[in-house]
Amino acid sequence: MNTTTYGLDIAKTVFQLYWVEPSGKCFNRRFSRAKLLEFLANRESGRIALEACGSAHWWARQLQALGHEPVLLHARYVRPFVQTNKTDAADAKAIWTAAQQPGMPIVAPKTESQQCVLGLHAMRQLRVKMRTMLVNQLRGTLFEFGIRIRPGLRAGLQEIVQRMDELEQNVPPMLFEFVREQLQSIERLDQEIARLDQRIDAWGRQNRACKTILAIPGIGMLTATAMIATIGDAHTFKSGRQLAAYLGLVPKQTGTGGKVWLRQS
Template identity: 50%
Template sequence: MQNTIYGLDLAKRVMQLHWVDWETGEIHRKQVRRGKLLEFFVNREPGLIAMEACGSAHYWARELGKLGHEVRLIAAQFVRPFVKTNKNDAADAAAIWEAVQRPDMRFVAVKSVEQQSVLALHRVREQLIKIRTMRINAIRGLLYEFGMDLPQGRERGMKEIPGALTELEGKVSAMALDTLRQQLKRLGELDKDIAAIEKRLLLWKKDQEDVVRLMTIPGVGLLTATAILATVGDMKSFRSGREFASFLGLVPRQSGTGGKVRLLGISKRGDTYLRSLLVHGARAVVNFQINNRNPWIDKLRSWRPHNVVVIALANKIARTIWALLAKNRQYDPNYSPKVGVAA
């Protein structure tokens, strides 16, 4: 007997189900409230449940997996082409049911609680950095209105702010200066919060051998290594290093017709956060080439623009990460792939 396939459209309160009875061919559509979803599936034979990889999808995937069902997550952009006419919950559930049966469909790996916990730290840290940057720029702009020109850069600017406020005493109203000093104090609190998150990631790293191995790659630090492990999980889900680089949007877009294919700029698909970490790491390696010569980078810099070299190195780092995790290897800076010799 073939296992039943369910298309499940998630929502905050009311879920929509779509499935077909394989014996009778009858199409079923059913709305299930959030609190009754697990109760519905616990009384049914194990089947295949497909969902969009949206908010709370990983939680439901873990819970339904505990009941013996096979769960597959599909990226929303792969479901949209199967939606017929108007978009509604029933049409979405039917589209998910249709999409999961495509033989070439790609799925999103279900994240564990630990993976999502680490990603939560990264998301909070990223948000705090954005808030800190906005606050520094706001203070810089306000002081500029009073004739104070602060130097560029966060650290240099922060060192100059207290002196600028002291210099403005007697020239600017006390209420404005007190408000700016209060904002400066909050910047210090943001720095402490960001440092605390990084300390927690550092403690988690000690128990993760894979993180330690990844950090031996030039351009890969604590943030990049922990974010990759928390996002990807099992690297063997990618068939090659190029597929992993493509997942990160570090390969060229293609545009072609009539047998002619043009390679454009990088696709920028996939996880923006991971891609930015890899690009920043690659940029740091390229910028410090004077002290640590790398023939591959030097040769590329001789005929390609600086930013192109950075992206190329980020792509290479992504492939190296895949090789280390998928094949359980240690990083070797002198490694060169073996080339087969034709008989």
């Protein structure tokens, strides 16, 4: 018995599903979120292909719970199969068509734990960026009043704190108040980053694969947890080169007429 393949175009509130019945009849239907889950719960197990976008990994877990096999495809591989103007119906059919191609690369669904760790990393990265921006903005503002602060985030912050009495004498009162408040904002970001580090560190110490990677010289907890959360099951990849390509560590390859060039990613 052949397994039915579906092409699912997901959005926030509207979902388009394309499939072909064994009789050869084609369907391209629109669903709400609740109606889609209800419909798929009453269907026999099948392959459901969807683009690997923001919520695709959550949907993959929902489909697995309903007994279906999720197939995540890179959007770049789906786009060539859109035959008409880009619509939800056309996208769903293109996803279905792409899923039928032999050797089509697929993306392994992430677990809830992987997504949580990647979310913590994203939150940490944003706070680190905000902290750097606040420190640089503070250094530039003080320089406009003839006050030079030595480079480096920690060194600069330490010097600013040590010279607060001097700054109060040389910076206009209407500005100095906000210099003090900006320092407090930076301190709060430091505390938030520290709490995120603790949560990431706790997860890494409980993860067997993460412990293995930590044994490699030069790899710390942040790199190890980010790598494991991004890769997931290493057995998904056929070779180390395929893994490197997935992480973007190898250059692009283009060729024509028997000549091949390696280019930057």
